[in-house]
Amino acid sequence: MNLFADALDGALVVHVGEDRLDAAVAIHFKDQMREITAQPAPRVILELSQVAFLDSSGLGAIVAVMKALAPRKLELAGLTPNVRKVFHLTRMDTVFTIHAAAIGEGIRNAG
Numbered sequence: 001m002n003l004f005a006d007a008l009d010g011a012l013v014v015h016v017g018e019d020r021l022d023a024a025v026a027i028h029f030k031d032q033m034r035e036i037t038a039q040p041a042p043r044v045i046l047e048l049s050q051v052a053f054l055d056s057s058g059l060g061a062i063v064a065v066m067k068a069l070a071p072r073k074l075e076l077a078g079l080t081p082n083v084r085k086v087f088h089l090t091r092m093d094t095v096f097t098i099h100a101a102a103i104g105e106g107i108r109n110a111g
Contacts, residue, residue, distance in 0.1 A: 012041035021058030049078030078102030
């Protein structure tokens with residue numbers, strides 16, 4: 001699972017560098033997110049612009065991360081059309097704050 005994090009304006013931005021978030025990687029995703037989000041930040045933004053496919057296991061993993069982060073918020077950014085459709089069909093788009101634009105890799109690429 002290819003995840004990396006950047007700090008941006010007081011938020012922890014976690015970039016998912018995979019094209020699929022599905023049953024094959026869901027457990028690894030949750031484990032890595034637990035490690036990455038141990039850093040104190042009031043907001044965590046999950047940047048999903050590289051994820052082209054999300055199944056129910058991937059969605060469940062994202063929801064599990066959201067619950068584990070409470071009371072901190074998990075926000076989403078850069079949803080591809082297929083991923084956005086999954087959130088809409090499951091009405092999870094009413095649960096998460098979803099930012100339309102992707103969040104760049106500025107800090108990672110600057111170093």
